[in-house]
Amino acid sequence: MRNRFAFQPRYFLFWLVFFVAAKATFLLYHASKVAGLPTGSLARIFAYGLRLDASATAYLSVLPFVLFAVGSALPARFFPQRLLRFYTAVLGVVVAFFTVADLELYRAWGFRLDATPLQYLNSPGEMAASAGSAPLLLLTGILAALLGLGWWLYNKIVGPVPALPAHFGRPRAVLASVLYLALLIVPLRGGVQQIPINQSDVYFSTVPFANHAALNVPWNVANSALLTDGGPNPYQFMPDSVAARTVRQLYAPASAQPDTTRLLRTTRPNVLFIILESFTGKLVASTGGEVGVTPNLDSLARTGVLFSNLYAAGDRSQKGLVALLSGYPSQPATSIIKYPRKTEQLPHLCRSLEQVGYKSHYYYGGELAFANMKSYLVAAGYDGFTERADFPTRQQNSKWGAHDHVLFDRVLRDLKTQPSPFFVTAFTLSSHEPFEIPIPRKFQGTDETALFRNSVYYTDWALGRFLRQARQQPWWDNTLLVLVADHGHTLPGNDPNESFRKFRIPLVLAGGALRPEARGLVIDRIGSQTDVATTLLNQLRLPSGSYTWSHDLLRPLRRPFAFYCFTDGFGMVTPAGTVTYDNVPHHIIAQDSTVLGNQQLHQGQAYEQVSFGEFLGK
Structure with missing residues (x-):
């Protein structure tokens, strides 16, 4: 018989396993890209991505852990078991939908699902048209399979909440559940390090696809949606005076x-x-x-x-x-x-x-x-x-x-x-x-x-x-x-x-x-x-x-150039060649052999720093 006080760890494990399954689904859908990865990358995708998966799991577990703690203080007939299952079912549908939408959007856009599609919510017809070339039958099948897997995992790992043991008082039950709730702080912030976890913590490869595959989609969507346009400038590569002077020189x-x-x-x-x-x-x-x-x-x-x-x-x-x-x-x-x-x-x-x-x-x-x-x-x-x-x-x-x-x-x-x-x-x-x-x-x-x-x-x-x-x-x-x-x-x-x-x-x-x-x-x-x-x-x-x-x-111009940006990085094109840079792990993606030194990279960084700083200030 399951122990009542294993409910919270089991609930955490359920979401963690589901996110690992979602990551596996992404890799299977993009199997042609996986085939080109360096040896050992597949295992590292799961290993590095586990921290972000755990962070997303912790966020989704906060409310159920709180409900469990409150329910432990109430008589058994008032325990919110149906509410816990309803909450999990709704989130399961949302997470599965995000997972499936991300499969095709990544193929088309080259970056994992974030808050970008939220810009199009006021024009659903155009959103539907954008998806017109997607394999809808296949994606619907994947969605159904993920929902079925989620239902099976919940019943297998979590199941119903056992009654409180007769010899176990409610105050002790509340205390135990609150301790589990407090422990969520560690996975929430991705560990005990000083800086909370972010995307760069799961980036490990010089191949962008490998890094993208390690991301957790719900975490990425929520993080992107919560970012504000008020600063500080996330692209602070150098003193502002140096960046401004570099940009002025670009336009000479x-x-x-x-x-x-x-x-x-x-x-x-x-x-x-x-x-x-x-x-x-x-x-x-x-x-x-x-x-x-x-x-x-x-x-x-x-x-x-x-x-x-x-x-x-x-x-x-x-x-x-x-x-x-x-x-x-x-x-x-x-x-x-x-x-x-x-x-x-x-x-x-x-x-x-x-x-x-x-x-x-x-x-x-x-x-x-x-x-x-x-x-x-x-x-x-x-x-x-x-x-x-x-x-x-x-x-x-x-x-x-x-x-x-x-x-x-x-x-x-x-x-x-x-x-x-x-x-x-x-x-x-x-x-x-x-x-x-x-x-x-x-x-x-x-x-x-x-x-x-x-x-x-x-x-x-x-x-x-x-x-x-x-x-x-x-x-x-x-x-x-x-x-x-x-x-x-x-x-x-x-x-x-x-x-x-x-x-x-x-x-x-x-x-x-x-x-x-x-x-x-x-x-x-x-x-x-x-x-x-x-x-x-x-x-x-x-x-x-x-x-x-x-x-x-x-x-x-003295030195013609073109700057372009993508999510989340930039490219700098000059007669010497092209440099592309990834802002998340802070490293060069590719640099033509004809581009010598770091001057062109620094010019691109200065352009991004000054232009985004101006954007924030408007």
């Missing part, structure tokens, strides 16, 4: 003379700013990618101005939006777009152009509430918005909303009556998961890479269809067309989350407003998404001083 121009390159026939052209969802440079031939996927964009690149060595600032749409329209860097593990009081203080191309008479409109085939984008765009001062609800139901033919050719048709129709000069922004969506397209596929295959390649081809097809009609319109001759991606993609090639190849994107300037001698120009200097704003404003002869993180791509 190669020449003291201002750039005089003129790309435009006029300083007040219409600006049609098209943001292309997930248009990775790997699928754009003009930036060294695959041939035949984006023939229309490549044709524009040959007859316009191509920036062939540009890098996205982050890895999500909302980060790319802020980088492009406000020239503002991305943040690791969060996004400034989550904080309207902060985004209201950012500069914005829409406001800059409004001051000189531009009329503006923003087009998106999906819901603007997704990822809190609408609050940012409304604060920017756009005169009008067109989003999913503004399209007839029959035109909402994508899981996200209206497909890209429908979006472009709407833009084309509206521009016939749009006052000039105009600043019109259009954001495509069809090349987002689940990669649905309304035209026959060009590329064979049903795997995710083939689906993605076909979705990019479709958006390019829709772009070409739009351009053929736009060139016939009276506004075309006085219009600058800006085409740029919001971010890159791991596909094709399943690049690691931190790889510079994932962040490389195209930027093309085209349209009737270009000077004839500018056509065919290729700028191959390294640049960032954040630099687009100042480059555009300088061509329009407008002030760009408030865009402090943006520089003119036509005015070379």
